[in-house]
Amino acid sequence: MVKKLVNPEKSTQFEKSGVKIGLEIHVQITALNTKLFCGCSSDYRGKEPNSLVCPVCLGLPGSLPVTNRRAVDSAVMVARALNSKISHRTIFYRKNYFYVDMTKNFQITQYDKAGGIPLSIGGWVDFEANGTIKRVRIIRLQMEEDPARLSYHGTIDSSPYTLVDYNRAGIALLEIVTEPDMTSADEARLFLQKLRSIIEHLGVSNGDLQGSMRCDANISLQGGKRVEIKNISSFREVKRALQYEIIRQKQLIRRGSTVKQETRHWDADRRLTISLRTKETESDYRYFPEPDLVPVEISENWIKEIEFKMPELPDARKTRLVKEFDIPEYDAGVLTSSKALADFFEECCCLYPDAKKISNWIMTDLARNLKDLGIEISESKIKPKYLTDMLKLIDEGEISGKIAKKILSKIVRDGEPPQKIIQKENLIKIGDKTQIQKIIDKVFEEFPKAVQDAKTDPNAINYLVGQVMQETRGKADPEITNKLIRKTLEKHKNT
Numbered sequence: 202m203v204k205k206l207v208n209p210e211k212s213t214q215f216e217k218s219g220v221k222i223g224l225e226i227h228v229q230i231t232a233l234n235t236k237l238f239c240g241c242s243s244d245y246r247g248k249e250p251n252s253l254v255c256p257v258c259l260g261l262p263g264s265l266p267v268t269n270r271r272a273v274d275s276a277v278m279v280a281r282a283l284n285s286k287i288s289h290r291t292i293f294y295r296k297n298y299f300y301v302d303m304t305k306n307f308q309i310t311q312y313d314k315a316g317g318i319p320l321s322i323g324g325w326v327d328f329e330a331n332g333t334i335k336r337v338r339i340i341r342l343q344m345e346e347d348p349a350r351l352s353y354h355g356t357i358d359s360s361p362y363t364l365v366d367y368n369r370a371g372i373a374l375l376e377i378v379t380e381p382d383m384t385s386a387d388e389a390r391l392f393l394q395k396l397r398s399i400i401e402h403l404g405v406s407n408g409d410l411q412g413s414m415r416c417d418a419n420i421s422l423q424g425g426k427r428v429e430i431k432n433i434s435s436f437r438e439v440k441r442a443l444q445y446e447i448i449r450q451k452q453l454i455r456r457g458s459t460v461k462q463e464t465r466h467w468d469a470d471r472r473l474t475i476s477l478r479t480k481e482t483e484s485d486y487r488y489f490p491e492p493d494l495v496p497v498e499i500s501e502n503w504i505k506e507i508e509f510k511m512p513e514l515p516d517a518r519k520t521r522l523v524k525e526f527d528i529p530e531y532d533a534g535v536l537t538s539s540k541a542l543a544d545f546f547e548e549c550c551c552l553y554p555d556a557k558k559i560s561n562w563i564m565t566d567l568a569r570n571l572k573d574l575g576i577e578i579s580e581s582k583i584k585p586k587y588l589t590d591m592l593k594l595i596d597e598g599e600i601s602g603k604i605a606k607k608i609l610s611k612i613v614r615d616g617e618p619p620q621k622i623i624q625k626e627n628l629i630k631i632g633d634k635t636q637i638q639k640i641i642d643k644v645f646e647e648f649p650k651a652v653q654d655a656k657t658d659p660n661a662i663n664y665l666v667g668q669v670m671q672e673t674r675g676k677a678d679p680e681i682t683n684k685l686i687r688k689t690l691e692k693h694k695n696t
């Protein structure tokens with residue numbers, strides 16, 4: 202049971218590890234059909250580069266942006282789910298910089314200083330870490346447009362050219378900034394897992410789409426200078442990038458050097474961070490209010506309307522799963538850590554009566570197979586019916602548990618129904634006594650020493666059972682095999 206809530210401000214974890222990690226998360230609102238300030242399609246993946254653009258997202262002179270109302274809906278929903286205080290009046294700012302990923306030479310974003318008002322302020326996310334409930338505080342949540350996607354030939358520091366695809370420019374992003382409340386790479390991973398589950402339950406973003414959830418991290422050791430890591434293109438990469446950076450900074454400190462305040466780029470292929478530039482200060486961006494956009498007024502009624510439409514969140518779902526399916530709290534926590542996993546579990550429960558058995562198979566064998574393939578359940582071709590059909594086949598005595606494990610790994614990989622795999626691989630359990638007896642006789646002949654031992658040592662019987670299983674590639678019914686071996690041994694004793 203997990204009960205204690207750690208107050209991040211009084212955390213002793215920091216003193217122990219000396220590591221402080223804050224995250225800046227960029228979530229694409231993939232539920233939208235269009236970009237944040239224009240009518241261009243937001244479905245840019247796999248499309249011809251620079252084909253989904255218009256004067257607004259290219260920033261041509263005279264074009265005027267208009268805020269997408271549904272993007273504000275999504276942002277308000279996420280802010281509510283993160284316990285963040287929604288601003289009734291929010292404005293957009295220009296962040297000025299000169300770089301190829303923004304043709305306007307500024308990005309339309311929000312700002313929390315100099316009179317700027319982001320969409321929401323404050324909030325928190327609670328999640329489980331090492332048996333306690335850990336809280337990470339949210340500083341703010343804001344809306345902004347995505348810059349263009351840059352593509353390098355090879356690596357960023359050696360590429361002879363850079364390709365630019367403006368299809369991504371102007372896509373609606375939510376930026377979520379946390380306090381530096383995380384004290385290890387693992388904690389950061391768990392926090393992001395929870396955040397992703399919340400956002401997916403809200404239907405705001407699909408984390409499976411490449412680049413839909415990205416992350417920058419700032420990290421400091423023992424109160425030293427903050428280093429920012431950019432370009433962590435998926436939540437999966439975060440742990441690796443942070444681990445690398447912690448080791449790099451520790452080594453610097455050990456050698457007596459100081460850690461410079463800088464921005465570093467995460468190179469996922471080479472798995473290291475590279476120094477890009479010394480960190481700009483905020484004044485370099487010359488933030489000022491965007492004169493082409495009116496402020497967004499978010500009335501109490503609008504918020505209420507959105508609250509009314511809000512779907513069930515992971516914590517509420519966890520409580521419901523425990524109540525409805527009578528599964529342990531731990532199981533419900535694992536299942537709701539991903540929306541796809543919880544959906545899969547609930548669909549299985551409609552098809553098969555034993556929820557605990559389903560959850561066991563999902564948390565052990567299914568999870569292991571997914572991990573081996575390096576994929577998530579939504580990327581696997583397994584369907585709930587395949588798992589429940591397999592469980593029914595075990596119950597009916599058609600296959601053994603051992604064979605079922607084999608079948609499951611094939612289902613996860615190839616997405617074929619269990620019946621088809623059984624047929625193809627001839628995996629049906631051998632229940633025919635004469636057939637098993639023949640194999641037992643053969644094993645007895647091959648292992649006379651084991652037979653001798655088995656007459657006095659029950660452990661040696663298991664060895665003989667194991668040999669029969671190996672001969673039949675696990676297909677012999679273990680119960681029948683066990684009985685027949687004991688009978689055969691009796692006969693041997695008497696002769």
Ligand SMILES: [Zn+2]
Pocket residue numbers: 236239240241253254255256257258259371
């Ligand atoms: Zn456009």
